[in-house]
Amino acid sequence: MDETAALAEFRAETRAWLEANCPEEMRQPVRSDSDICWGGRRFVFSSPAQKLWLERMATRGWTVPEWPRAYGGGGLSKEEARVLAQEMRRIRARPPLSSFGIWMLGPALLRYGSEAQKAEHLPKIARGEIRWCQGYSEPGAGSDLASLRTSAVLEGDHFIVNGQKVWTSYADRADWIFCLVRTEPDAPKHLGISFLLFDMESPGVSTAPIRLISGSSPFCQTFFDNVRVPRANLVGERGRGWEIAKYLLTHEREMIGGMDSGAAEGRDGLAQVAKRALGLGEDGRLPDSMLRTDVIRQEIDSWAFALTMERVKDEAKAGQGVGALSSMLKYYGTELNKRRMELMMSLQGTEGLLWEGEDREGDLARAWLRSRANSIEGGTSEVQLNIIAKTMLRLPAA
Amino acid sequence: MALVLTDDERMIRDSAEGFFAEHAPVAELRRLRDSRDPHGFDRALWARMAEMGFAGVAIPEAHGGAGLGMVAAGLIQEAIGRNLSLTPFLSTSILSATLLAKGGTAEQKAALLPRIAAAEIVVALAADEAPRHAPAHIGTRAHASGNGFRLTGTKPFVLDGHVADRLIVAARTSGADSEPAGITLFLVDPKAEGVRVERRSLVDSRNAARVTLEGVQVDGADVLGAVGEGFALLEAALDAGRACLAAEMLGVADRSFALTTEYLRTREQFGRPIGSFQALQHRAAHLFCELELAKSVTLKALRALDEGDSRSAIFASLAKAKVGEVARLATNEAVQMHGGIGMTDDADIGFYMKRARAAAETFGDSAFHGDRIACLMRY
Numbered sequence: 001m002d003e004t005a006a007l008a009e010f011r012a013e014t015r016a017w018l019e020a021n022c023p024e025e026m027r028q029p030v031r032s033d034s035d036i037c038w039g040g041r042r043f044v045f046s047s048p049a050q051k052l053w054l055e056r057m058a059t060r061g062w063t064v065p066e067w068p069r070a071y072g073g074g075g076l077s078k079e080e081a082r083v084l085a086q087e088m089r090r091i092r093a094r095p096p097l098s099s100f101g102i103w104m105l106g107p108a109l110l111r112y113g114s115e116a117q118k119a120e121h122l123p124k125i126a127r128g129e130i131r132w133c134q135g136y137s138e139p140g141a142g143s144d145l146a147s148l149r150t151s152a153v154l155e156g157d158h159f160i161v162n163g164q165k166v167w168t169s170y171a172d173r174a175d176w177i178f179c180l181v182r183t184e185p186d187a188p189k190h191l192g193i194s195f196l197l198f199d200m201e202s203p204g205v206s207t208a209p210i211r212l213i214s215g216s217s218p219f220c221q222t223f224f225d226n227v228r229v230p231r232a233n234l235v236g237e238r239g240r241g242w243e244i245a246k247y248l249l250t251h252e253r254e255m256i257g258g259m260d261s262g263a264a265e266g267r268d269g270l271a272q273v274a275k276r277a278l279g280l281g282e283d284g285r286l287p288d289s290m291l292r293t294d295v296i297r298q299e300i301d302s303w304a305f306a307l308t309m310e311r312v313k314d315e316a317k318a319g320q321g322v323g324a325l326s327s328m329l330k331y332y333g334t335e336l337n338k339r340r341m342e343l344m345m346s347l348q349g350t351e352g353l354l355w356e357g358e359d360r361e362g363d364l365a366r367a368w369l370r371s372r373a374n375s376i377e378g379g380t381s382e383v384q385l386n387i388i389a390k391t392m393l394r395l396p397a398a
Numbered sequence: 399m400a401l402v403l404t405d406d407e408r409m410i411r412d413s414a415e416g417f418f419a420e421h422a423p424v425a426e427l428r429r430l431r432d433s434r435d436p437h438g439f440d441r442a443l444w445a446r447m448a449e450m451g452f453a454g455v456a457i458p459e460a461h462g463g464a465g466l467g468m469v470a471a472g473l474i475q476e477a478i479g480r481n482l483s484l485t486p487f488l489s490t491s492i493l494s495a496t497l498l499a500k501g502g503t504a505e506q507k508a509a510l511l512p513r514i515a516a517a518e519i520v521v522a523l524a525a526d527e528a529p530r531h532a533p534a535h536i537g538t539r540a541h542a543s544g545n546g547f548r549l550t551g552t553k554p555f556v557l558d559g560h561v562a563d564r565l566i567v568a569a570r571t572s573g574a575d576s577e578p579a580g581i582t583l584f585l586v587d588p589k590a591e592g593v594r595v596e597r598r599s600l601v602d603s604r605n606a607a608r609v610t611l612e613g614v615q616v617d618g619a620d621v622l623g624a625v626g627e628g629f630a631l632l633e634a635a636l637d638a639g640r641a642c643l644a645a646e647m648l649g650v651a652d653r654s655f656a657l658t659t660e661y662l663r664t665r666e667q668f669g670r671p672i673g674s675f676q677a678l679q680h681r682a683a684h685l686f687c688e689l690e691l692a693k694s695v696t697l698k699a700l701r702a703l704d705e706g707d708s709r710s711a712i713f714a715s716l717a718k719a720k721v722g723e724v725a726r727l728a729t730n731e732a733v734q735m736h737g738g739i740g741m742t743d744d745a746d747i748g749f750y751m752k753r754a755r756a757a758a759e760t761f762g763d764s765a766f767h768g769d770r771i772a773c774l775m776r777y
Contacts, residue, residue, distance in 0.1 A: 271777045286777050295777070296768040304720045307401065307694040314400040325690070332687045388686055389679035393659050396674040 010080055014087045021056045022093045023049035029092065032363060033216075036098050039128025041175050057096035058127045064102055067110065071118055072126030078317055100169070101125030101132040103255045105178050108248040112195075112236040121176075121197070133200070134252075135165040135179030135222060136245070143383050145180075146189045146242060150224060152181035152196060154231065159183070159196060161204075161227040167377065171207040171220035174200055178248075184239045195241035198229040214369035215355075252378045253330035270298055270340060277347040291346060298336075298343055305336055328392075331384035334374035341371040399705065401697055403469075410470050414477035417450055422483035424746045430484055431603040437561050438597075438605040439484040444517045447485060454515025456638075457495050462512035468638060472645035472700040479649025479757075482749050484604065486520045489558040492642050494521035496635040497566055497583065501623035506585065510564065522562035524553040524586075524609050525632060531762040533636060534578045534629060538611060540569035546617035547571070549584060549592075552610050557760075559607025560597040562588055567611065571626050578629040583622040590614055602749075602756040637714035640761050641699040644717035647725035647757045648689075648696050654732040654750035655685055661736055678735060685728055692724040712774050719767035722758035729754040 003011065026049055030036060034046050037054055045051040057063050060074060065081040067073020076084065088095075106125050109118055124130040141148040150163025161181055171177070176199055184192035200207075204227040209217035236244050274295045278286050286292035312325050345352045345368050352368070354361040375381040389395045403411065422443050430438065447453045456471045457463025464470070471492060478485060495514050498507055498521075513519045528535050538551025549569050556565070565586040573580025588595055592614040598606050623631045659682060662673030672678060699717035702710040729751035733740035740747050758764070 271772070271775055275777050280777065284773065284776065286772075292772065292777070293768070296772050299775075300716060300720055300768060300771065301691070303716055304691040304695045307698050308691050311401040311694045311697065314402040318400065318402045320402060328687045328690055331683075332691070382680070385680040385683040386676070388683035392686055393673075393679075393682055395659065395662055395679050395682065396671045398674050398676050398679070 007079055007083060011083045011087065014084055015090075017060075018087055018091055018093060021053075022088075022091060023053055025049040026053045026094045026096075027092050028094075030094055031360065033218075035094065037094075037096060037128065038131055038170070038173070039097050039099055040131025040173065041129070042173065043128070043131065053094070054096045054128050061126065063097040063128065064106065064126045067106065067122065067126065071110075071122035072124075073122075097128045099125065099128065099131060100134055101130065104134060104248050104252050105132050107251050108178075108195075108244050109235065111247060112244050114235075116232070117197070117235060130175045131170070131173060133168050133171045133174035133177050133222075135168055135171075135177045137167045138164060139166050143380055145245070146193065148180055148182060148193065150179070150181050151185065152183050152194060152229070154183070157231045159229045159231060159234070161196070161198070161224045161229055163224050165222040165224075166210075166219075168207070168220045168222040169218055171200070171222045172209055176200060177205075177222070178235075180241055180245055183241075187239060190242045191239055193241040193245065194238050195235040195244045196229055197233045197235060198227065202227050202229070204228075212369070213372075214366045216366065216370075249379065250326040253326040253384070256330055256334060256374055256378050270295055270302070270343060273344065274347050277349075291343075294343055294346075298339055301336055302340070305332055308332075327379075327384040327387040330378060331375075331381050331388070335381060337374050338371050341368040344368065399701060401694065401701070403473075403697075407469055407473060410466070411473040411477070413450070414452065414474045415480065417446075417452075418477045418481040418483045421446060422478075422481055422485070424482050424749060427482045427484055427603060427749060428746075438558075438603070439486060439561070443483075444485060444520075447487065448515065448517035452487070453491050453517040454495070454511075455491065456499075457491075457511050457515050458499060461499070461507055462515040463495075464515075468641060468703040469697070469700040471638075472642050472696065475642040476645040476649035476652075476696075479646035479753070480653040482650070482746075482753055486522075486558045486561065486605075488639060488642060488646075489522045489562075490514055490520050493523045493557075493635050493639045494564075494566055496638045497523070497622060497631060500634055501583065501628075501631040503619075505619070506622065510585075519563040520558055520561050521564045521566065522556050522558045522607075523568075523635070524556045524559065524565050525568040525636075526555055526761075527551070527553060529554075531760075531766050532576065533632060534581070535576045536568050536570050536581050537575055538567065538569040540571045540582055540584065542571075543615065544617070546615060546620065547582075547584065549586065549611045549614040549616060552608065554608045555598075556595075556607050556609045558605045559588075559609050560595050561605060562595075564588070565593075565609065566622060567609075568628060568632055569611075573626075580626050581628040581632065582625050583628040583631060584616050585620045585622055586611070586614060586616060590616075600756065602752040604753075604756060633711065636761055637711055638703060640714045640718040640767075641696070641703055643757050643760055644692075644696045644699060644714075644721040647721045647754060648692050650750050650754050650757065651689060651692060651721070651725040651728035654729050654747060654754075655682075655689060657747060657750075658682070658728075658732040658735050665737075672735075681731060681735075685724075685731060688724045688727060692721045695720045712771055715762070715767035715770045715774070718762060719764040719771065722764045722767075725754040726758055 025047055037050050061069055061072060062074045065074040065076040065084050069075040102125060106122060109121060138148050152159040152161045179196045180193055181196050182192050183194040204225040206223045207220040210219045211217050274286055278288060281287040348364060352364050355365060356362050451464040452474050454463030455466050455474060459465040498510055527537055540547040540549050549567060565588050567584045567586045568581055569584060570580050571582040592612040594610040596608045598608055600606055662678060663671055665672050695717040699713040702713040732747050733751050736747050739745050
């Protein structure tokens, strides 16, 4: 399709700016968590280039291209943001900043936050100054999230928060938390929840990392013991936090589901990995026919899924979208990613089993193990299927 | 171009859906089957398809068509799938029209394309010879003879063969059995001496015939495209047909899914709607997701053909492979979820399963197209 002249000009300017400003080191593939810039008060940049790249992009508002300029964003239209993403992909530029503030809290605050809350928090997210964590799940509230019991009792101008969260990603490294709490203990479970923001350095907050099967500890248990939270940190109305929680979850699901979307372009395809691992037979085909079939099936589904992400975005842009597809994208994308990791392990054979050693040995096995969480976090695959059955198919309640 | 229907395309989709729902619903398929209709389709419907501009949808305007391209053709074929309508649209308006438009001489185009657009004739493609699709596997021989050729061979599965006014026959002028080089396409009059056409009865009530050629004489003017170079032309037409079959299977799957979710909402057992059981909900929800993927690959394949995308063959195979799987899953699940009713001839749902199976087999199943994708991507 022909781009409008304005968009073409934007593309040319963007390309030139990225060429001039994206450090060479930031054009290398992200290979592990230390290559990701999470930002925050205590963040230690892995290189001067990482810091420079964040500063340059944040100055233009391009860490959050579509947010309003008043809140530290780039003020770009959807089309412009897409061009920016394409141009970044073209030079394989790393994202300058990754954070739950960008993916989850930001969109929720833009929709439900007060003017003061937006002015206070959004620019700090955009500049990577404050790192956020998500206080959702509890030991007794996993798939049944709305049964959460962490309490917040209003005393004067403060809520007093008590309880425990679990699976709080990077709580031990986060500066602030967005947290679901029960403020109306007598209301029906979905109507007694509020959405609170507070500083993790508040007295009474403590965290304990959880060691996972991958050997890493990205998740924590988080404890609240009489934590005092200013009343002004309540987002939206008291008792109406579930609506915000659900809105935010749609963004989280799209983010997790999108993990497989790089299959069509940009990322090294599974077929390429298979070719390197197995070589080609005399007939130009991968020599292990059953493994080849599995690779082909995976590539077909990955490609079909990437095209679906594209179509859903294009339909939304054209005002034709049916909406509420985040559960579909989350369910299918994570199941695909798990299948992909299983195949990656098969292709590497015993080399894929290595755990600790030189030159990032163990990365693949850890990534494989990490992928198993995709279909659990942010609502399990089974919960997504429940949501689809109810909201998209209008099937009767169980 | 964005992966979304334009306003014009949405109008075509809606008018096609309205047209086939009114004039060729599933009841019409049942009537034609049960009456053992000799033509296997309704010629009056075919004529109406010309009035609507459907018969010549992909034929250039200069030759009497609508010149709307493959997305429009796919939307029509999707409506055909949704209603299980019996028409010669695939054989004539897609496969043969594409071959003629891309490879025909000025005389061939002028003689045949306007008549296809007017639904005056049916033109059938006689290419495949093996039960499992293998387009280069052509054993039918064309020997030079006089100022033309003599054709000898058998085509066991020619769609709309017994109602065709003209055949397009793929025969070998040189080369070995499965070589792409050496294949030539010919226009053949089915009434010519040495042509035998026998109708074959199919599970999905579609038209197919065995065409036997015994020394059939054609002259040089009957060659379609260049001698020995017919394979590329054939593949281009097959890709159009495959993308349209994907669209048809999408329609089949989508309607069968709609009928099934409706059944899940209304059928009661154990004192409640069976759709309230999670075992069925999860299978239905999974199907919903698969259908979303099927929609995307179908639209992409059709768009790629219209845009002359260099990867259009890959996208056609992607669509045929993926939608074929989805349509078979959707219709098999449909029958299972309908329970005993699903096994009865009185219920329509079985027709969808039969058509999904037949369409999935036609011009390459998922295994064929998966292998083709991998070979095109060099693995």
